[in-house]
Amino acid sequence: MPKNFILRSYTKLPATLLADKALLVAEKMTDNPNFTDPDVALTLLTDTANQLIAATVQAADGTKSDTAHKNALQKVLIAQL
Numbered sequence: 001m002p003k004n005f006i007l008r009s010y011t012k013l014p015a016t017l018l019a020d021k022a023l024l025v026a027e028k029m030t031d032n033p034n035f036t037d038p039d040v041a042l043t044l045l046t047d048t049a050n051q052l053i054a055a056t057v058q059a060a061d062g063t064k065s066d067t068a069h070k071n072a073l074q075k076v077l078i079a080q081l
Helices: 015-029 042-060 064-081
Strands: none
Touching: 015 042, 015 064, 042 064
């Protein structure tokens, strides 16, 4: 039987892995009878993750303000998770 580990902090994940994790969480929680009323709307979680992916791509060759925007979205997504 595989061991499952609980990820208690998302702060050390890079932005792309964080966004992928958020999309996976939203996918697994959708239509799951154990999560009938999540604290954060799953559409909001998905939208924020997609925005973070776009901001990460833009910040790769962007300005300091692009990086600041990516970091702000990353903090929002961590709070939502």
